[in-house]
Amino acid sequence: MKSATAEGERAGVEDAMADRPQAPAMDLITLPHHVELLSDRWLDEAAKFFREALPMRRQALGGRPFSLSERFTDAPAHLKFPGDAAAWSLRFDGQDVAISRTFDPAADVVLECEYQAALALAQFVGVLVPGGPEAMWREARQMFGADAFRPRGQLADDQARTLVGLFHDHMARRTVENPDLEHRARRMGLTGKIREMEEQGFTVIERAISDEFADEVRAAIKGAVQPQQGVSMNWMLYQGRPFERITLNPMAMTLIDASLGRGAQLASNAAIIRGPGAGLIDIHTDYTDVPEPYPDFAMSGVSVWALEDWTEASGPTWIVPGSHRMRRAPRNGEGLDAGVPVEMPKGSVVFFTQGVWHWQGHRTEPGERVTLHPHFNRGILRSVEQKRPDVQMFARNPPRLGEMMGEDDWFDKMTPTGRDYVRLEHMRQLHAFTNWKMKQIRAPLEVAA
Ligand SMILES: [Fe+2]
Incomplete structure (x- = not known):
């Protein structure tokens, strides 16, 4: 951490602005209260959860043992797992929980998949809510493929299932997205999309969400936008879980990270309902x-989410490819x-920037x-909508939601004792890591991994 002197502050700011092509320092790539999936800190937090939860639940568990184990391949290199594969096991012997880094294929519940796909599950909060697990698995398979996950077994005991569900959500609200943007984009099949976005000023991710989820969001919009509001409504993030989940979509967020850098802020989130007729918005840029x-x-x-098929007849957004290069x-x-x-099937998203x-x-x-x-802005800019921070909303989502709400950077956080140097240094490291990884995305042969 920097000292709180004027000179220290100046040096911190100048360093924060610097473009660093080298592999950055990584000691604060994650904030102290957040964890990366299966890092040492993740396992420590898991052990802490059970230390605190077991005294209250041991009796209800009735001495009945249970176990689970997971193994994930193709993890990002910065986590330094042997062979980039990570595993862990949890075993309750009827009295205490033991957590280890070994894989136990004979555990009651086993999951094997690749690391990036596992993150789609590991960041989902709400597995004990009706419909929660179904939504989590459905959208993860939508992004990574029907065969991406190899789960087997189940916990027979209700009390064990509840405890493991509480554990899952406890970890999910602390587990960050993969900060290695190049690795994340590659594992999601988005490397070409990022290059296209930089070339054309926009790109489309087809079917980033399922038809069922698109229907759910569409119905929620129709239920939220009242006639006296006309055909659009802002502040949609605050209208319920479907809006939080679609705004957090990992594929869309990967394009946003690639375009606007980490710490990009949710500037506005509008729903629009429009019927037949001439378009109402002339050609323009969004650079007010x-x-x-x-x-x-x-x-x-x-991002614009298509909740029905978009064809030329349905009144889609029109974009002039490459016009961002005019810089006016x-x-x-x-x-x-x-x-x-922009023509795309239901459940797709176009991101233009x-x-x-x-128009x-x-x-x-x-x-x-x-x-x-x-609609996102680079983190150094102001937003259109005032944010409505809500501790309950943060608690039912992964850290990514707080990041887009400005929780993870140092802006607007001056205290009587000075600036928030932890968040300054965290965001500086995230920016440096992301910039380095963007160079690999643009020129993979010239910048070594
Ligand atoms: Fe616009």
């Missing part, structure tokens, strides 16, 4: 009050002849187009 020429890095980006707004309708409609030119198309078919628009 940003002076021209725009910077050569992205300041802002918007279009003049007098300029660009209209170069736009393309860096001042790319776009809302005409809808020539009947019915309504219902969309959700999570």
